[in-house]
Amino acid sequence: MSGTESVAFDTPQRERRADTFAMWVFIGSEAMLFGAIFLVFLVAHIDFGPAFAAASKHLSLPLGTFNTAVLITSSFTMALAHKLAVHRRWSATVWALAATSALGICFLIVKGIEYSREISDGLAPLLGLPFRYAGPDPAQAELFFGLYFTMTSLHALHLIGGLVVVAGMVALWPTSSPANRLRQVVAVGLYWHFVDIIWVFMFPVLYLINR
């Protein structure tokens, strides 16, 4: 029972396998959540394809592309953190995690800039804000922007969750054993990659329709 967090496990190795497995199950669950939201978007897209394509052109492609690159880079630094943790190079691991977090925060800042532009351009049909869309079929475009804000903010919330977990994990490291640290890096890393992959699907669906 020594070295494991749960009394149920005999060895840290087995506990790590259980953690990784649990994270995969959780990711399966999360995939169903995003799957449902994507489904809602795709159903609306089938109904209002041309209006959605026109509305999509009002999103900022340069900022979206930049953010995609930022997030993919953060996945790279997260993978680096995993490798370094396997070799028990803890201070280097912390630096890799810090880089990952910095990239995550960068993504959120750019996303915030995008949001504020869209709000000031009158493209945010939220909370009774004015909706001043000049293109064709404004009612259908309104649904597009509604879904855009729903999907991207749900993704951003998951990213914020990832940042909080990374910060909390590193803050608690002084008291945890190397086996536990590695366990946490592996599980948190999996989650981080998953959140990135969601964005990799979201970016083309929202930004690249009929470009």
Next chain:
Amino acid sequence: MTNAAMPGTYLEEGSGPRAWLLTTDHKRVAWLYLISLTAFFFLGGAMAVLMRIELATPAGDLVSDDVYNRLFSLHGIIMVWFFLVPSIPATLGNFLLPLMIGARDLAFPRLNLVSWYVFIFGSLFALFAVVAGGVDTGWTFYTPLSTLYANGWVSTAAFGVFIVGFSTIMTGINFIVTVHMLRAPGLTWFRLPIFVWTLYATSLVMVLATPVLAASLILIVLERVFGIGIFNPDLGGDPLLFQDLFWFYSHPAVYIMILPGMGVVSEVLPCFSRRPLFGYKAVAMSSMAIAVFGFLVWGHHMFVSGQSAYAGVVFSFLSFCVAIPSAIKVFNWSLTLRKGEISFETPMLYALFFLALFTFGGLAGLFLASLAVDVHVHDTYFVIAHFHYIMVGGMVTAYMAGLHFWWPKLTGRMYSETSGRIAATVTFIGFNLTFFPQYVLGFDGMPRRYHTYPPEFQFWNVLSSAGAVVLAIGYLMPLFYLGWSLFRGARAVHNPWSATGLEWQTSSPPPPHNFETIPVVTRPAYDYDMKGLEHERFSPHREEAAG
């Protein structure tokens, strides 16, 4: 609790609120759930009794239509979200899963405790919103009623249900990982008790379906609070989309609510007929089949919603398909009884009543799966009767069977067998008296969710209301004799029913970490045809009862 405990048992490991509220022992977390679910069950039941009293006369003389709408909403929300979904998994499942597979605890004991807190927080939050805000949408939160017309605190209530969903997912992940990673040496998949198989199938559904419910509830909140009109036709949205998403969760959730009950019955029937379970693999695999098919039949809730006729035909066909694995189980359970040495202890009585009520309710499900019949009985009391036969006659009866069967393990005490048998019989009579008339009412065309009705329906309604009183007595009785047993009951030996299964090899109640040494399993489950019950079935460990 404390004076029920014996030295060295999990009940003795520290007392007082702190030791219970901060425990990570799966057996104590099971008790936390058991106590909170019992409270919810009787609260939801009280709402049902009020409705039945109102419906005893055709006029609306006890409550107004508004209050009646709130009553059935409260009844549905409490019973489905806060009782039936967690019922057997979170209480008996939590307690027994590690014991049955020879583990010291669940894979994530702290997550298990957290899931209870999340459950309590979410459910009380939702309950407060429903009561204070007068939510009257029913438990299904259908759009556009819930988004455009309902004035109550729908967003808050939906958010509470959303929070409870997290607790469900946590339990699901915990169970799946535990079954995969913590089975004792020699305990192969096909040596697992069926209860473990059904918990596993249930957990898969919990993990994969609950997030879709979360998505649909988020979208309701977004529509009401932020004005994103995903379900609003004025804004290009589609109110029917909500029904698709909702039933994509809620039909599988029906199987979350019945599968664990099937598992309990699969444990009880072999034990009290002293026979191995007939067709073990078929029963195990049919549980998985139900979990898979359950995801493919949501459209049968929408036969009259205007969905395409082709979709209707496909969903009707798939709904007939899902009856096959259930029928496989019923036949296997019946054949288990054949040539058995059947004795009628309380758990067995409940299990046999389950068999009758589940079969009866399931056959009515075939009526509802037929397109033409469904058009006639849709949204009538026929539907109410059907799902109460499955959910109450099936699941709650199985829950009572399990509670009585494992009560000696949970508490280390025996209960009064006579009281138990009387309560089981009263429940069975009361149940049929309550819900059989509703089949007739529904077939004659009485719609659900009205607080008044034409006088010609009164005869069957009075029968149903009288039955509800009998049923209430049947459910209240265990509260008293089990409560008495908790403090005054005779000490239980470690295996009072001479049952197989690793949980019976521990003392009653079990020690804090269940097993001194992890047992090695060498035999299949339900090894009942062996003569001589003192035969050592599991080697080499043995934890003798202390008392």
